[in-house]
Amino acid sequence: xxxxxxxxxxxSRKAIVLVxxxxxxxxxxxxGILLAIFGANPMRTFAAMFNGAFGSWSNFTETLVxxxxxxxxxxxxxxxxxxxxxxxxxxxxxxxxGVAATWVxxxxxxxxxxxxxxxxxxxxxxxVGGLWAGLPAYLxxxxxxxxxxxxxxxxxxxxxxxxxxxxGAWRDPQGxxxxxxxxxxxxxxxxRFSGRAHVGLFVAIAIGLxxxxxxxxxxxxxxxxxxxxxxxxxQCMGVNVKxxxxxxxxxxxxxxxxxxxxxxxxxxxxxxxxxxxxxxxxAIIVAWLSQLNPIAGxxxxxLMAALLVGGDQVQMMMGLPAAMGLVxxxxxxxxxxxxxxxxxxxxxxxxxxxxxx
Amino acid sequence: MTALITxxxxxxxxxxxxxxxxxxxxxxxxxxGILNLGVEGMMLMGALTAFATVFHTGSLxxxxxxxxxxxxxxxxxxAFLSITMRANQVVSGLSITLFGTGFASFLGQRLxxxxxxxxxxGMTAQRYAAVxxxxxxxxxxxxxxxxxxxxxxxIYILIPLAWFFxxxxxxxxxxxxxxxxxxxxxxxxxxxxxxxxxxTVIGGMLVGLGGAHLSLAYTPGWTENITGGRGWIVxxxxxFSMWNPSRAILGAILFGGINAVQFRxxxxxxxxxxxxxxxxxxxxxxxxxxxxxxxxxHNRRIGPPxxxxxxxMREDK
Numbered sequence: 001x002x003x004x005x006x007x008x009x010x011x012s013r014k015a016i017v018l019v020x021x022x023x024x025x026x027x028x029x030x031x032g033i034l035l036a037i038f039g040a041n042p043m044r045t046f047a048a049m050f051n052g053a054f055g056s057w058s059n060f061t062e063t064l065v066x067x068x069x070x071x072x073x074x075x076x077x078x079x080x081x082x083x084x085x086x087x088x089x090x091x092x093x094x095x096x097x098g099v100a101a102t103w104v105x106x107x108x109x110x111x112x113x114x115x116x117x118x119x120x121x122x123x124x125x126x127x128v129g130g131l132w133a134g135l136p137a138y139l140x141x142x143x144x145x146x147x148x149x150x151x152x153x154x155x156x157x158x159x160x161x162x163x164x165x166x167x168g169a170w171r172d173p174q175g176x177x178x179x180x181x182x183x184x185x186x187x188x189x190x191x192r193f194s195g196r197a198h199v200g201l202f203v204a205i206a207i208g209l210x211x212x213x214x215x216x217x218x219x220x221x222x223x224x225x226x227x228x229x230x231x232x233x234x235q236c237m238g239v240n241v242k243x244x245x246x247x248x249x250x251x252x253x254x255x256x257x258x259x260x261x262x263x264x265x266x267x268x269x270x271x272x273x274x275x276x277x278x279x280x281x282x283a284i285i286v287a288w289l290s291q292l293n294p295i296a297g298x299x300x301x302x303l304m305a306a307l308l309v310g311g312d313q314v315q316m317m318m319g320l321p322a323a324m325g326l327v328x329x330x331x332x333x334x335x336x337x338x339x340x341x342x343x344x345x346x347x348x349x350x351x352x353x354x355x356x357x
Numbered sequence: 358m359t360a361l362i363t364x365x366x367x368x369x370x371x372x373x374x375x376x377x378x379x380x381x382x383x384x385x386x387x388x389x390g391i392l393n394l395g396v397e398g399m400m401l402m403g404a405l406t407a408f409a410t411v412f413h414t415g416s417l418x419x420x421x422x423x424x425x426x427x428x429x430x431x432x433x434x435x436a437f438l439s440i441t442m443r444a445n446q447v448v449s450g451l452s453i454t455l456f457g458t459g460f461a462s463f464l465g466q467r468l469x470x471x472x473x474x475x476x477x478x479g480m481t482a483q484r485y486a487a488v489x490x491x492x493x494x495x496x497x498x499x500x501x502x503x504x505x506x507x508x509x510x511x512i513y514i515l516i517p518l519a520w521f522f523x524x525x526x527x528x529x530x531x532x533x534x535x536x537x538x539x540x541x542x543x544x545x546x547x548x549x550x551x552x553x554x555x556x557t558v559i560g561g562m563l564v565g566l567g568g569a570h571l572s573l574a575y576t577p578g579w580t581e582n583i584t585g586g587r588g589w590i591v592x593x594x595x596x597f598s599m600w601n602p603s604r605a606i607l608g609a610i611l612f613g614g615i616n617a618v619q620f621r622x623x624x625x626x627x628x629x630x631x632x633x634x635x636x637x638x639x640x641x642x643x644x645x646x647x648x649x650x651x652x653x654x655h656n657r658r659i660g661p662p663x664x665x666x667x668x669x670m671r672e673d674k
Contacts, residue, residue, distance in 0.1 A: 005443075005670070038467060088451065139647060143647060143651055143654070144654060145646055145647050145650045146596065146646065146650070148394065148447065148592070149589060149593050149596075149642065149643075150643055150646065152586075152589050153586075153589065153593075153639040153640075153642050153643050154639075154643070156586055156636070156639040157636050157640060160632045160633065160635050160639075161632070161633075161636070163632040164630045164632035164633050167630065167632060168630045168632070281455060281458075282455075284451055284455070285452075285455065288448055320467075321462070321465075321466035321467055323459050323460075323462040323463035323466065324463060326455075326458070326459030326460075326462065327456070327459045327460050327463050329455065329459065330452060330455040330456030330457075330458070330459045330460065331456060333448070333449075333451075333452035333455065333456070334434065334452060334456070337438045337442065337444035337445070337448060337449050337452060338437075338438055338442040338444065340444055340445070341442045341443055344443075345443075
């Protein structure tokens, strides 16, 4: 007897739901083993992580604070990945969005009426984030340059550029040497509704819902899916592949840029060290774990945020490295990737004789 | 002037060593048809493993061996996911990098001595120091090649060896066949799956060794993100070398050279803020990538292995 994989005619619905859930459980198990090796009680650690993320309303607002940029960058990555365009530059797009927002908030504010300042700041941040993703899309469609590398290299460029600004030209002279710009005028502050959780949450959720409609119900979404499945076929059907890729990437980067603009206007009220927290990389996990479904992405973003907040919590409570959260995030993808086989294939047993025929 | 060039070349070779090991490793992996974007993660884990081992045991040799083993193990995960489980190779590689980055950071805060709150950063241990080769170090400019650490001497042997193996042996022929056209290779009786596993793991071991050079020789010790994106530059260098091991040295010298010039400029106290100087390798990578891509599209013959990044399924035929 031999095991063979047979391609399914359509994706298994059961597997689509089951695989991410099982993956999360497997990553818990692996992390538990890891914790045990390092002499920590896995159950107590998980309980502390859960408590840290969801244990009280104020803890939960901190989870939401981290979920907002993860939702936006995750949605941005989802758009790009639907096209099989490997945008791993959400981190840089977020940072440059934050830089652009800061530029408007600090230097244009005298010329813009107060009620228009915040929208201008956010829109400009999104625009620049979009352009930062548009550049690799342009290089890819025009010259065929590998997008994975360009998007990644642009992360470093954006992060170092921001660093050069808050350590150098934009550094607050009254900041006692602290690496950061001066504080934004209050008109450029994004309102918070509880703790540090801000109204960006509702914007992110709304965008997630709209994006689901656009990707699954509109003609444009249909075209994007076609490009992702088979570029040449899409081309033959009369889809403008190159234009669609650039447009989709402008949108993808704009969402990351918006996340950066939200971070500086709602959380830090200035550009400072710590904007590049790794949200743009976790966004890849959000997108893949949600199977590129924007609505699922919103929930996965909260889960990933909970792992980050929980990781911080176990550092404070139990002296374990906060990177535990990152390790768990990274470990979710392995079973997830292995499991995707079962959504596309079914296992078939073949008897030796039959095989020999 | 020659003294300046010699000194820049000396640093260049040291800075380029980790790139050479990892580039040759990734070239072998990609030649078999497997794209592994986990280089950054494997390199970080290699660097961490090497330093943690030498810190606790004092044995440099054991550190190098374990770093290679860890690199190979992570590559094995990638091989399992992308070959056996047919997962998307891009995402699988990315997940190796994400996991490796997180896990190296975790271990770096866990494997240190209790006196340092279990942190490894800030600790010192044995390292591979430069070994002068008598008589040759005084050569103008070329002398730079003969005052290096043992691992850098290793690349002088590895580069011709890797080239010879790939182009002049039957194993190398099979390797290239598997990456160019797995169906035909399979029909010729080559075990596609076995070879892909083998070269993915070997590639990972070399990447781990590259990481070990960082924490044992180039910048001895552990700092978070000690690789600083070198793993990604390696992916670009593979394209730059056009999948030929003998050209890996060119890219490594170019990027090692950028590092060396940066180093000298910073030491001489220039007015340019260090953040902008540090952008140089990343901007250079993009520029080189664009140039090479344009050049390759005009010279059709050279390009990535045909089957790179696609999984091979007998059943799908």
